[in-house]
Amino acid sequence: MRPTVHDIAAAAGVSLATVDRVLNQRPGVRHVTREKVENAIREIGYIRDVAAANLAKGRTYPLVFILPASDNSFMHGLNNEVRAAAARSSVERTDIRTLEVPAFDPAALVKVLDELSEQRPSGIALVATDAPEVREAVDRLVKDGIPVVTLVSDLTGSQRHHYAGVDNIAAGRTAARLLGRFLGGAKGEIAVLAGSMLVRDHRERLEGFVAVTAEEFPSLSILPVIEGRDDPEMAHMLVADALSKKSGIIGVYSLGAGNRGLIRALKEKAVDRSLTVIAHELTAHTRAALLDGTIDAILNQDAGHEVRSAIRVLKAKADGLPVIAAQERIRLDIFLKDNLP
Amino acid sequence: MRPTVHDIAAAAGVSLATVDRVLNQRPGVRHVTREKVENAIREIGYIRDVAAANLAKGRTYPLVFILPASDNSFMHGLNNEVRAAAARSSVERTDIRTLEVPAFDPAALVKVLDELSEQRPSGIALVATDAPEVREAVDRLVKDGIPVVTLVSDLTGSQRHHYAGVDNIAAGRTAARLLGRFLGGAKGEIAVLAGSMLVRDHRERLEGFVAVTAEEFPSLSILPVIEGRDDPEMAHMLVADALSKKSGIIGVYSLGAGNRGLIRALKEKAVDRSLTVIAHELTAHTRAALLDGTIDAILNQDAGHEVRSAIRVLKAKADGLPVIAAQERIRLDIFLKDNLP
DNA sequence: CCAAATCTGATGTACGTAAATCAAAATTTG
DNA sequence: CAAATTTTGATTTACGTACATCAGATTTGG
The missing domain is CATH 3.40.50.2300 (Response regulator)
Structure with a gap:
């Protein structure tokens, strides 16, 4: 049986009231007595029954x-x-x-x-x-x-x-390795869509992504980060623009929100191209895009x-x-x- | 404030004892009375305080x-x-x-x-x-x-x-897609190491793996399953043997335990070959192998x-x-x- | 319609802890 | 050394529920 406050009192040779004073750090206990009680608590291995305490x-x-x-x-x-x-x-x-x-x-x-x-x-x-x-x-x-x-x-x-929350540096690194491996040594440019470089999690994801890409997939070059403010409309515009102008893009890493716009841009501009795309956060939109092949992998935090x-x-x-x-x-x-x- | 048994008694117009009899399905309550109480419970939205109940x-x-x-x-x-x-x-x-x-x-x-x-x-x-x-x-x-x-x-x-536990069919499918994508359209043979086809989880992983490989990566052909009985020694022997005999192997899927033996075989027989390897279960051994590049991905259940x-x-x-x-x-x-x- | 069986109410104790009160003891202070 | 102060003890109530007992009420069967 699990020891109770009564057992502490008995073991320390004090009254229940004193034990209570010590346990709930109430005043009116001499230092020596307090120590006696604390030793007893340690010795008999008392653990407060949180359920009973909360009830009381x-x-x-x-x-x-x-x-x-x-x-x-x-x-x-x-x-x-x-x-x-x-x-x-x-x-x-x-x-x-x-x-x-x-x-x-x-x-x-x-x-x-x-x-x-x-x-x-x-x-x-x-x-x-x-x-x-x-x-x-x-x-x-x-x-x-x-x-x-x-x-x-x-x-x-x-x-x-x-x-x-998740380790965002690790998330970025993982995205880079997945993308690099999925691209299987191909040479080309990678577009990165972020919300804002003012938020730490986005900065960290980018940091991890850039590090692994540079170390292990030198044939890939990362384009300047597109900041979509986590806004679908803005993301759509910026990504569509990038895809039109840059024919060397072979992969996309979307590390923030606003994927609805990204997906729309991909469907409009890249039907003929086989882009490898990795995005963050599982939502109804990214899920559908993963299933229809527009996105290749989703990194998610639950x-x-x-x-x-x-x-x-x-x-x-x-x-x-x-x-x-x-x-x-x-x-x-x-x-x-x-x-x- | 959260309603209590007293509130039920008041609402139903019965005594506490009767409420208790209903709540703890004790005998001695007429059907009509029982229903009265049950309705009251529903109406006031009573939820038993499990902590207090367990204490009692x-x-x-x-x-x-x-x-x-x-x-x-x-x-x-x-x-x-x-x-x-x-x-x-x-x-x-x-x-x-x-x-x-x-x-x-x-x-x-x-x-x-x-x-x-x-x-x-x-x-x-x-x-x-x-x-x-x-x-x-x-x-x-x-x-x-x-x-x-x-x-x-x-x-x-x-x-x-x-x-x-995890969805093992999904696990097998995921392994297949990772392996297929990592291999990037290469043509070759895949070795599969299992514990035993008598256990459902291994059968299911294989089933998922075979399905996705056939559907989506036709350039890969799966060799007959190697059954290592989840035993490192046996796995080592069988895998080493397969690697010696089959020069067309470009990937390995280890869906059971006994990875210690697999890893040893890989290090002995495949230093010169660049195999893509996916294994199950994160252990000290598979972790080290992932870090040193012997294994490319680990699927795990916590x-x-x-x-x-x-x-x-x-x-x-x-x-x-x-x-x-x-x-x-x-x-x-x-x-x-x-x-x- | 009465006895027997069944149902219901009233009440008390318990679980382990918190918190309060009041009395008694120990200690400190002047 | 007495008074003032601090420390300790003893006891009670409460939290929400479980469970037991016994008395009283109601229903059922003959």
Whole structure:
């Protein structure tokens, strides 16, 4: 049988009330007594029954998700997953609130973060915009003892407790190797479509992609990055233009959102050419394009896993509990035609 | 606030005791009264607080994992993950026992399953051997109300509640497409190394592999399957032999275990040839081979996820709770050099 | 219509922890 | 050394559910 608070009291030779004071760091316990209790806890290997504790406390975990107000499939999907998690709130004792902030706007994000520090939620998950002032705001929250996890896009150098997202450098490298291998040593140009070089995840994907292409596939040359702002219309225009002008393009890497426009451009301009195309994020559009052969592979991060992982980690941190690292690692999904979910 | 049993009692105009009798399907409630209570439950949207219920019951979930006594890295890994889960037992209220049965031995498996039906554990997870008598034994357990999930290898046609493993046909198809694309239209022979055609997962992988190769890469011809019994020594011998005799081999698909032997054979016999190799299961050996270029891609199923998923599902089924389907889907990991964990 | 059988209500205890109250003991301070 | 202060103990209630007991009510069969 698992030891209880009573066992601690007996082992330490103190009363239940004192054990409670120590466990919940309430004042009114002499240093020596506190140590006696702490030793007893260690010796008998007591683990707090979180379920019982939460029941007694009537505890819920107020969590806040801060998402960018971007109008693309991926962010919609992410939003849906947060909503789905919120629907499970009563069972999971969470109370999830979503805040939308303008995309690519560090100041707005900082403002929201600072306001949250007043309300002291049990935890905060945010899609980070990579800027020094955001880093500082996050560090302030962490210093205040509020668990913070970054979602999808990390904030390197900050004190955030955890990052629930994929390794974007690895993603870019993987894309490069897939593209290189699929092209089988052919010589030609590669077009790269990104959202914006101002977001860290896109920069990292590009970095990885360029590195592996240069190292291992020297016959491929990467054209200057096309920045489509994750906007289908813009992506369509820019890609169509590039395909018209450059006849040497044999491959495309789309590392951001706005793939709807890319796919349209490919269908218009490249029916006769056999381009090899790798894109990010599995959506209805990219899925169809993968199935009809317009796209050759899709790299994906599972928004549902990211959201659930963020919640698990935030709850664990709020309770000072350990997390299962392997479980919280967000994997890069590689989809070919054959292994679509 | 979330409704409680008291709210049901008030809403239905009955006593707490009657509500309890209905909720826990105890006898002594007239049909009309039962319906009144059930309606109230539905109307106020009552959800049982599982944590409180488990606390009151002092409930633990005795779970049994039945694993084949195979001496390969994957099964060792699976075993370790079960042990790791068992170590978390006190926190998760589980009581996990592992039973080892001889591999590929339906009779032994059936015997164990039938014995378990006496002990009535909260749930059973098994690596299924594909045979009619096993199917029947599983169906008997399910009929008895014991939750059963298959692990790694499914038991199609049985009544098992869930399968915690990858889609092996999709895995085979994916391997074929990767291999075909990596080979870029070259003409030649493909060697396939399997454990045994008596296990369903291997059969399915082969089936998927053959289908896609035939459909989409007609320039590749698949040699008769080499059955290495998941044994490194045997695999080494057979593969070395094949490589010596067949100079037309340009690719290898290893769909089972025993990759240690395969890798050794490749290093001995194919240093001068540029073979494209795809293997299953990420182990220390295959990882090293991927990094040094001996293997080009690894398809993997994450044993840790499979075990944790099986536990979650078994607990949920034992409580009659729903599962998050997307969360329990075991994904096929594709590893290249660049996205290794 | 009455006894027997069946159903329902009222009540109390338990699970492991949190949190509060009040009394008693120990310690510190003047 | 007494008073003030701090520390500790004892006890109670609560969280939401499970489960048992016993008394009272209702229904059923003869």
